[in-house]
Amino acid sequence: MRFYFQLQYQLFNRHLKEFGIPFFIGYPLILFAFGLISYLLCTKLDLGPYLYLIVGLWPLIKAGEKERNTFLKIQFVKGFYRKIRLLENLFLVSPFVIVLSLFGHYELALIQLISAPILALSNLHIKSLKSLPTPFYHHPFEFAVGFRKTFLLIFLIYGLAVVGIITPNFNLGIAALVLLFLLCLFFYNEPEEVYFQWIFSKTPQQFLMYKIRIALFYALCLSLPISLGLIVYFPDKWMIVAAVEILGLLCMVLIIVSKYSAYPNPISVAQGTIIALGFWFPPLLLLIIPHFYVKATKRLNSLYHDSH
Amino acid sequence: MIRIDNLKKSYNKKDILKGITVQFETGKVYGIVGENGAGKTTLFKCIASLEKFEGSISSQPSPLKDHLGYLPTEPYFFPRITGKEYIQLLLNARGISHKNLKQKNLFDLPLNQYALEYSTGMKKKLALQAILLQKNNLFILDEPYNGVDIQSNIIISEIIQKLKEAGKTILISSHIFSTLKESCDEIYLLQDGQLKNRTKKADFDTFEKELHDSIISIKVDDFIS
Numbered sequence: 001m002r003f004y005f006q007l008q009y010q011l012f013n014r015h016l017k018e019f020g021i022p023f024f025i026g027y028p029l030i031l032f033a034f035g036l037i038s039y040l041l042c043t044k045l046d047l048g049p050y051l052y053l054i055v056g057l058w059p060l061i062k063a064g065e066k067e068r069n070t071f072l073k074i075q076f077v078k079g080f081y082r083k084i085r086l087l088e089n090l091f092l093v094s095p096f097v098i099v100l101s102l103f104g105h106y107e108l109a110l111i112q113l114i115s116a117p118i119l120a121l122s123n124l125h126i127k128s129l130k131s132l133p134t135p136f137y138h139h140p141f142e143f144a145v146g147f148r149k150t151f152l153l154i155f156l157i158y159g160l161a162v163v164g165i166i167t168p169n170f171n172l173g174i175a176a177l178v179l180l181f182l183l184c185l186f187f188y189n190e191p192e193e194v195y196f197q198w199i200f201s202k203t204p205q206q207f208l209m210y211k212i213r214i215a216l217f218y219a220l221c222l223s224l225p226i227s228l229g230l231i232v233y234f235p236d237k238w239m240i241v242a243a244v245e246i247l248g249l250l251c252m253v254l255i256i257v258s259k260y261s262a263y264p265n266p267i268s269v270a271q272g273t274i275i276a277l278g279f280w281f282p283p284l285l286l287l288i289i290p291h292f293y294v295k296a297t298k299r300l301n302s303l304y305h306d307s308h
Numbered sequence: 309m310i311r312i313d314n315l316k317k318s319y320n321k322k323d324i325l326k327g328i329t330v331q332f333e334t335g336k337v338y339g340i341v342g343e344n345g346a347g348k349t350t351l352f353k354c355i356a357s358l359e360k361f362e363g364s365i366s367s368q369p370s371p372l373k374d375h376l377g378y379l380p381t382e383p384y385f386f387p388r389i390t391g392k393e394y395i396q397l398l399l400n401a402r403g404i405s406h407k408n409l410k411q412k413n414l415f416d417l418p419l420n421q422y423a424l425e426y427s428t429g430m431k432k433k434l435a436l437q438a439i440l441l442q443k444n445n446l447f448i449l450d451e452p453y454n455g456v457d458i459q460s461n462i463i464i465s466e467i468i469q470k471l472k473e474a475g476k477t478i479l480i481s482s483h484i485f486s487t488l489k490e491s492c493d494e495i496y497l498l499q500d501g502q503l504k505n506r507t508k509k510a511d512f513d514t515f516e517k518e519l520h521d522s523i524i525s526i527k528v529d530d531f532i533s
Contacts, residue, residue, distance in 0.1 A: 131390045131422050139400060140393040141386050148388040193384045198358055199401040201374035304357045304373060 004084055020269040034095065042103040047160065047172060049105045054156060056096030056112050060089055060119045082121060089116035136218055141196070143218040146187030153183060154222070161226040165233045173230045174244060177223060181248035184219045188255045194264050197300070204300035208260060208293065215252045223248060250285050254278055254292065261295035263303070309334045310355065310372065310446065310477060315363035317350055324350050326501030327363070334368070335475040337468060339488035341519070342498035348481040349381055351498065352448045355479070369445055374402075377439030381450045383431055385423040391434050392419040398438040412441060414467075415460060428455035440467065447471065447478045453487050465491050485516050 016026040041048035041055070063085075072081055093116040100109035132151065136143035147154065157176050164173030200207050227245050231238045258271055267275070271292075278288045310332040317325040324347040332338050340348050353359040356378045369375050385394060392409055399406040413419060415433040417426070423434055432455060439447065449468075453461050468491045471478055482488050488495055489512045497505040497519070507515040 131388070131420055137390075137393055138396070140397040141389055144393060145386050145388050192386070194358060195378075195380065195384055196386075196397070198356070198373065198378075199398055201402050 001080070001084060001087075005087075008088075019266070038099045042099065042105070045172065045175060047163065049100065049103070049108055051160070052096065052100065053108050053112055054153075056093060056100075057115060057119075059092040060116060063088055063092060064119050085120040086117055089120040092116070135221065139214045139218075141192070142187045142215070143184075146184070150183055150186075154180070157183065158226070161229060165229055168233060170230070170234045170237055170240075173226070173234070174240060177226045177230070177241070177244050177248070180223055180226060181219065181244075181251060184215075184222065184248075185251055185255045188215070188252075188259055191259060191262070191264050191266055194303070197263065198304065204260075204297040207300060208257065208296055211256050211260075212253055215256055216249055219249060219252050247282055247285075250282070250289065251279070254285060254289050257289060257292035257296045259296075261292045261299055263296070263299055309368045310479075311366045312355070313364045315351075315354060315361055315365065317347070317354055317359060317361045323501055325354065325361070328501075328503050330496070330503050332477055332479060334477050335472060336493045337472050337478045337480065337491050339492035339495035340479060340481045340498055340503075341483075341485065341488065341495060342481075346498045347501060348498055349450055352378070352450050352479065352481070356448060367446065372446065375445040377442055377444035377447045379432070379435050379439055379447070379449045379452055381454065383435035385426075385431065387422070387424050389423055390420055391417050391423045391426070394423045394434060395419070395438045395441060398442055402442050404442060406441075413437070414440070415463065429457055429460065432456055433460055436464065436467075445476055447476060449478065449480045451481055451483070453482055453484050461487065485519070489513075489516070 013023065016023060041052040072084065076084060093112055097109045097113050100112060132148045134144045134147045136147055157180050161173050161176035164176060202210060223245060227241050230241045254275060258267055258275055262268060262271055274288055278285045312328055312330050315325055315328040342348050350359060354361040355365060356376055357373055395409055396406050409419065414437050417430055417434055423431065426434060436452060452464055456464065465487060468478055480488065480491065493509060495507045495512065495515065496503040505515060
């Protein structure tokens, strides 16, 4: 068992290394980001602790993925497998339980704590031969895959937006809109197999525009119901909603051009830093997007055409 | 037509392809045989320009990439993408409309099921079906018969014949010599980084016997003794 957890530790370190972050920076950075997000969610948002509870459940759901658990079941005898999963889940959930307790949300901390053994010892894999219907089937794959992976979160975000409108709490509504765009950005976080770029009979410029068009259209489809709802119920704040909507769409463009500027490799730390700068000071997006667009066209050009 | 001149490829200073020069004519089917690790997949990836290489490759029509249907040995699928969506993705990529996909379901695949849940053979059939619907002029089929049932083997051989009749150029690699004998006009042996023993249809049986004797028999005899 000790070896298993050592291996997990090594795997995590390798991920950090591949991402180009040295250990001495990576761990403090993760701690700082966790602390900051925890503080913001537990103190600045009315329903933040509930959102925090859901965020805390996410690693448990990831650790319970079917393929991973099938592999573990094959490798370890039943009792050993359960012990590993139990310890793993308790380890994953403990930071969230501590934070919730520190901020006085004892009931939520208890729910979080109980969910760890329940999710470790139960098999909640949905077995189905049929696929989950998606409104994004016409242009696979990012939004179709992303929707199927995160549909529960999407419904939850819509729920938050509805609560924001009913209560009425504009900040909660706008937070839901921001969360939705963050989720859409997450659909583009991993570079696909080269084959799926290779199949396109388009120039790099045409390819990028095609990807951007689809991303903008689908992101609009997902976000407009929330935006329109907020504008109808908080008409005096329509400019804030419009600004968030436009910024969200610009970020969609940014994530696509930055992804293909590094393709087929993942986005590097240097590129990540530039993207973060864009998020921090949005007017910079007007410079960053063209910069990444030019880099992406060069990158895509070099992938195939230079080889002949 | 695909023309390859002095194609070289190496990995970590190990030469895999050592200056291959060959021309594949329009409307013909070519088989490539060779041991595991001989470089068949590398050769195909270079032709498809999925790998960087030295030398030159030209084709008619050009650019090759836009007219090439490439079936990899192990096709890759996204998680949570159905068979139908996989086909749509490949057709969208070529700007081809995808109406009546149900009627064009050649292998009776469960197209509404996630492709990743398909068996090995079904995955291969799905990938093949998708590149066939793309209406390509040139095809590279890397081990198309691997993991596929007998009925589908027959269908694939029939498809290759029909494609040939339609004037398409097809390159196939396979470990099953009998299937290549049926489908191919010429077969090459990829050995030591070179395409050797260009063999025409009339001499396939002799070539098969030579291969059997030189590669399999000697090695097996050595191993057993």
